[in-house]
Amino acid sequence: MKTTIILVLLGTCYVLFAATIVEAQPQLRGPQFQGSPYYHPLNQTTPPGVAGQWAGALGRADGRYFQPVQIRLPGGGKVTVTEPQTRQKHDLKAPAQIGCLVGPLYRFRISEIPEFPGVDLYPSIELLDRLHPPAGLKQKYPLPIEITAADIQAAMNDRLVTKIIYLEQPDLAIPKVEQGSIHEQKISQSKNLMTEADLRGRPVVILRLGGRIPSPEEMYADPNKPPAPIELYPKK
Numbered sequence: 001m002k003t004t005i006i007l008v009l010l011g012t013c014y015v016l017f018a019a020t021i022v023e024a025q026p027q028l029r030g031p032q033f034q035g036s037p038y039y040h041p042l043n044q045t046t047p048p049g050v051a052g053q054w055a056g057a058l059g060r061a062d063g064r065y066f067q068p069v070q071i072r073l074p075g076g077g078k079v080t081v082t083e084p085q086t087r088q089k090h091d092l093k094a095p096a097q098i099g100c101l102v103g104p105l106y107r108f109r110i111s112e113i114p115e116f117p118g119v120d121l122y123p124s125i126e127l128l129d130r131l132h133p134p135a136g137l138k139q140k141y142p143l144p145i146e147i148t149a150a151d152i153q154a155a156m157n158d159r160l161v162t163k164i165i166y167l168e169q170p171d172l173a174i175p176k177v178e179q180g181s182i183h184e185q186k187i188s189q190s191k192n193l194m195t196e197a198d199l200r201g202r203p204v205v206i207l208r209l210g211g212r213i214p215s216p217e218e219m220y221a222d223p224n225k226p227p228a229p230i231e232l233y234p235k236k
Contacts, residue, residue, distance in 0.1 A: 040195040045163045051104035051194075051206055052126035056103035060129050066099025066231035067130040069205070074149040077113035081106075082219075084229050097142055099231025102127045106228050107219050115149055119156065122219070123147065123209040131167070134173060139233065144196035145207055155211040165205040166197040 042051050055061060072095045079096035082098040085202050092098070100106055104126070111120045125145060131203050143165065151161045197203040 032167075040192055040198060042120060042194045044164070045192045046194075048124050048206075048208055051128055051203075052062040052105055055128040057176055061101065061103040062130070062141070063101060065130060066101060067127055067230075068097055068099050068139050068233070069125065069127075070097045070142040071108070071110075072144060072146040073110055073113050074147070075114040076165070078111050080111065080228055081232075082108075083162050083232070084094045090232060097139065097233055099233070100125070100127055101229060102130055104228030107196075107214060110147065113152065116152055116156075119152065120213075121152065121155055121209060121211065122214050123207060125208075126206050127204065128206065129204045131204070142207055145205065147207075147209060155209050158211050159188050161207075161209040162193070163205075163207040164193050164197045164198060164203055167202040167204055169201045187198070 042054065073079070077094045077095050079092045081092065081096075081098055082089055094110075105124055106126065107120050107122055107124045109120055113119060131141055131143065132139070145163075145165070151163075154161050158203075194203065
């Protein structure tokens with residue numbers, strides 16, 4: 001059982017963390033677990049989509065603002081997303097950048113990863129909040145979602161990888177600049193990672209990655225409705 005906190009630096013003015021759990025069925029005791037005097041009603045075992053729904057209910061969702069997210073894969077690869085109206089699939093070269101809304105649960109496919117030939121996985125993400133970059137610069141400061149080789153290997157070993165990405169508090173910043181890959185810091189498996197993220201800053205994204213192939217109903221949430229809206233950006 002492993003629990004990892006991942007640091008992500010965005011440019012010069014945005015700093016993010018992500019907490020990662022690698023386990024099939026974590027055995028956690030109590031709603032708030034151990035090590036913190038604070039109670040958080042959500043945790044890393046909360047069903048996918050619930051935290052995003054709560055974010056929408058709290059007024060963080062804006063149906064007109066698409067937050068850019070950048071999906072990074074080890075050594076490159078392909079990210080496949082579905083356009084909502086036509087259900088047309090779009091194959092994007094990693095790192096792939098798309099716009100997502102706060103609230104909905106998004107699923108996509110990753111494939112053609114050089115270190116893992118023939119492996120297709122189906123991560124999900126849900127945005128809990130958005131960034132507030134200077135006007136006209138939102139694509140310069142995307143939310144980074146990094147899927148590492150270790151994450152993919154864990155998913156192939158039938159484990160569930162969960163990453164909670166959060167905007168860091170300046171007074172709690174680790175005085176270390178990101179160089180290449182993101183920073184990692186391990187924390188105890190027994191802790192509620194949503195609480196840990198809240199103590200360190202503002203949670204903005206939850207990523208889940210497992211080895212199971214989702215059904216069509218899971219891919220689209222409701223087979224009679226289109227998937228959550230996305231914003232596609234021109235290729236550079």
